[in-house]
Amino acid sequence: MTLLEVKNIEKYYSQRQFIFRRKHEIPIIQKVSFSLREGECLGIVGQSGSGKSTLGRIILGVERPTNGEVLFQGVNLYEATSKDKKMVRRDLQAVFQNSYDSFNPKQTIFEILEEPLLNFEHYSKIERQHKVMELLDCVELANTIAQKYPAQLSGGQQQRINIARALALNPKLIVLDEAISSLDMILQKHILQLLQTLQKERKLAYIFISHDLQATHFMSDRILVMQHGQLMEEIQKGQTCQHPVSQELYNAILPSHPRGRNKIRY
Amino acid sequence: MSQVKKLSHVNYKKSFSLTILGIIGLLGIFAPLLMPHDPFAVDITRKFLAPSWEYPLGTDHLGRCVFSRILLGIRYSLGSALLIQMIAIILAIFLGAFVALKRGMIDFLFIRICDILLAFPTLVLAFGLLGLLGPSLKNVLIALIFTQLIYYSRMIRSLFIGMNEKEFIQAARISGTTGVGLIVRHYFPNVLPIIVTIVALDVGKVILEIAGFSFIGLGVQAPIPEWGMMVNEGKQYIRQHPELMLYPGLAIVLVVLLFNRLASSLKNFE
Numbered sequence: 431m432t433l434l435e436v437k438n439i440e441k442y443y444s445q446r447q448f449i450f451r452r453k454h455e456i457p458i459i460q461k462v463s464f465s466l467r468e469g470e471c472l473g474i475v476g477q478s479g480s481g482k483s484t485l486g487r488i489i490l491g492v493e494r495p496t497n498g499e500v501l502f503q504g505v506n507l508y509e510a511t512s513k514d515k516k517m518v519r520r521d522l523q524a525v526f527q528n529s530y531d532s533f534n535p536k537q538t539i540f541e542i543l544e545e546p547l548l549n550f551e552h553y554s555k556i557e558r559q560h561k562v563m564e565l566l567d568c569v570e571l572a573n574t575i576a577q578k579y580p581a582q583l584s585g586g587q588q589q590r591i592n593i594a595r596a597l598a599l600n601p602k603l604i605v606l607d608e609a610i611s612s613l614d615m616i617l618q619k620h621i622l623q624l625l626q627t628l629q630k631e632r633k634l635a636y637i638f639i640s641h642d643l644q645a646t647h648f649m650s651d652r653i654l655v656m657q658h659g660q661l662m663e664e665i666q667k668g669q670t671c672q673h674p675v676s677q678e679l680y681n682a683i684l685p686s687h688p689r690g691r692n693k694i695r696y
Numbered sequence: 697m698s699q700v701k702k703l704s705h706v707n708y709k710k711s712f713s714l715t716i717l718g719i720i721g722l723l724g725i726f727a728p729l730l731m732p733h734d735p736f737a738v739d740i741t742r743k744f745l746a747p748s749w750e751y752p753l754g755t756d757h758l759g760r761c762v763f764s765r766i767l768l769g770i771r772y773s774l775g776s777a778l779l780i781q782m783i784a785i786i787l788a789i790f791l792g793a794f795v796a797l798k799r800g801m802i803d804f805l806f807i808r809i810c811d812i813l814l815a816f817p818t819l820v821l822a823f824g825l826l827g828l829l830g831p832s833l834k835n836v837l838i839a840l841i842f843t844q845l846i847y848y849s850r851m852i853r854s855l856f857i858g859m860n861e862k863e864f865i866q867a868a869r870i871s872g873t874t875g876v877g878l879i880v881r882h883y884f885p886n887v888l889p890i891i892v893t894i895v896a897l898d899v900g901k902v903i904l905e906i907a908g909f910s911f912i913g914l915g916v917q918a919p920i921p922e923w924g925m926m927v928n929e930g931k932q933y934i935r936q937h938p939e940l941m942l943y944p945g946l947a948i949v950l951v952v953l954l955f956n957r958l959a960s961s962l963k964n965f966e
C-alpha cells in the first residue's frame with residue numbers, strides 16, 4: 431500500500447542578484463515525483479547542495495513547495511485540515527541533519543523526548559519517565575543524560591537523541607537526513623540494525639538521506655540519485671547504476687582494497 | 697580566565713544594583729511606617745526649615761517634610777514605572793504572540809497601525825493621549841502603558857517571527873506541538889532574557905517620562921509627592937532654596953542610573 435506520494439514537486443528560492451537587477455528565481459527542486467510503500471526504505475543520495483535536505487523538509491510538511499503536492503496516506507500535507515494534520519504529524523517523523531539546531535537550547539533532554547508524548551499520548555508522569563528511559567536505552571544512551579541540556583552532549587549523542595525523539599510516537603515514516611553521520615562505525619552499525627529491526631517489527635518506512643553510499647545500500651530497497659534538484663536515476667536493489675551521475679558517485683567510493691577500485695557493484 | 701573575571705564583574709554589577717534597588721523598593725513599601733511626618737501636612741509657620749533631626753531634609757514652601765515626601769514618592773515614581781512596565785509587557789506578550797501565530801491579514805494590519813503610531817516619538821504620542829484624557833496619575837499610567845505596549849508588542853512579534861525559521865521550531869511542530877504550546881515551550885523561554893533586559897532598561901526611561909509630565913504640569917497633580925512634581929514645585933524657589941529641586945532630582949538620577957546599570961549587566965550576561 432502506498433504510504434507517501436510525491437507529485438511533481440518544485441521549489442524555487444528567490445534571490446536578488448544585485449542591487450539594481452531583478453529578482454531571480456533559483457530552482458532548488460525540479461519536477462520530483464516518487465512514491466513509497468509501507469515498510470519500505472528509500473535511499474536518497476546526491477552531492478552536497480543537490481537539494482536532498484530541502485526535499486526532506488518538503489516531505490515533512492514544514493516547507494511549502496512552490497508547485498506540486500505531497501500526499502501522506504492520501505492526505506495532502508499542505509491543504510489538510512488541522513485534524514488531519516495532527517494525524518499525519520503522529521505518523522511522520524524526522525531526524526534532522528543539524529542535530530543541535532533541532533533542539534530548543536532551553537529544554538533538557540528529558541523535556542525534548544517528553545514533548546511528542548505530551549502532545550499525543552495520555553501518559554502519567556511516571557509512564558512518560560519510563561518511556562523516555564526506554565527510548566534512551568534504544569539508542570544506547572545512559573539514563574543520566576536526561577537531565578542535561580543539548581549543548582552538554584557530544585555530536586553523536588545529540589544525533590541519537592534526535593533518533594530517539596523520532597521513534598517516540600511509533601511513526602509510520604521517518605525521514606532520516608544524515609541521521610548517523612557523526613556516529614562511530616560500531617554505533618552506526620548498531621543504530622542501523624535497530625532501525626532495520628523496527629522496520630520489520632512495525633512496518634516502519636524510512637527515507638534515508640545520506641552521503642554515505644555504503645550505509646544507504648545497507649538500508650535501502652531503492653535508491654534515488656539526485657543532482658541539481660532533479661532525480662537522475664532510480665536504482666533497484668541488486669541492480670547496478672547506469673546513469674553517468676550515479677556512476678561518478680559510486681566511483682568516488684574508496685574501496686577497502688586499492689585493486690577493487692571501479693569494480694564496486696551494488 | 698578573562699571570561700570568568702568578566703562574568704564575576706558583571707555579576708557584581710548586577711547584584712550591586714539589584715541590592716540597592718531592593719532597598720529602595722522596601723523603603724517605598726514601608727514608607728508609611730518610616731516617614732517622620734505626614735507628607736501632606738501643611739504648616740506655613742514651618743516653611744523652608746533647614747535640615748534638622750526633626751526634618752532630615754528640611755521643609756518645603758508649605759512646611760511639609762521633604763524627607764517624608766521623597767520616601768512616599770518612591771511609590772509614585774518607581775512604583776508606577778514598574779507597574780507600567782509590568783502591565784505593558786504582559787499585554788504585549790499576549791498581543792505579540794497572537795499576531796505572530798496568526799500572521800496574514802491580522803499581522804499586516806497590526807504592522808501598519810504600529811508603524812503609524814511609532815512614527816511619532818513616544819513622548820509626543822503620550823502627550824497627545826494625556827491631552828485627550830486630561831492630567832492625572834491614572835491617565836499618565838494609561839498613556840505610558842499604551843505607548844510602551846505598541847513598542848513592546850511589535851518587538852515581541854518580530855522576535856517570535858524571527859524564530860519561525862529556527863530548525864527547533866520545525867522539529868517541535870513535527871513533534872506535534874502547535875499554537876500555545878509552541879509559544880510557552882519554545883518561543884517564550886528563548887526570548888525571555890532579551891525581554892527582561894529591555895524592560896529593565898526602559899524603567900529608567902519611564903521614570904523620567906512620568907517626572908517630565910509632572911514637571912510640565914500634564915501628569916501627576918499637586919499634593920502627590922511624585923519626584924517630578926516635587927521638582928516642579930521647587931522650581932519657583934530655585935534661587936533661595938535650590939535644594940528643594942536638588943533632592944527629588946537626585947533621587948530620580950539615582951534610580952535611573954541603577955536601572956541602567958542593572959540592564960547593562962543583564963545585557964552583558966546573555
Ligand SMILES: Nc1ncnc2c1ncn2[C@@H]1O[C@H](COP(=O)(O)OP(=O)(O)OP(=O)(O)O)[C@@H](O)[C@H]1O
Pocket residue numbers: 443458476477478479480481482483484485527641
Ligand atoms: N533558505 C534557503 N534560501 C536559499 N537557498 C537555499 C535555502 N536553503 C537551501 N538553499 C539552497 O538549496 C540547495 C540545496 O540545499 P540542501 O540543503 O537541500 O542540500 P543537500 O543536498 O541537503 O546538501 P548536503 O548534502 O550538503 O546536506 C543549496 O544550493 C542551498 O544553497
Ligand SMILES: [Mg+2]
Pocket residue numbers: 482483484527607
Ligand atoms: Mg542536507
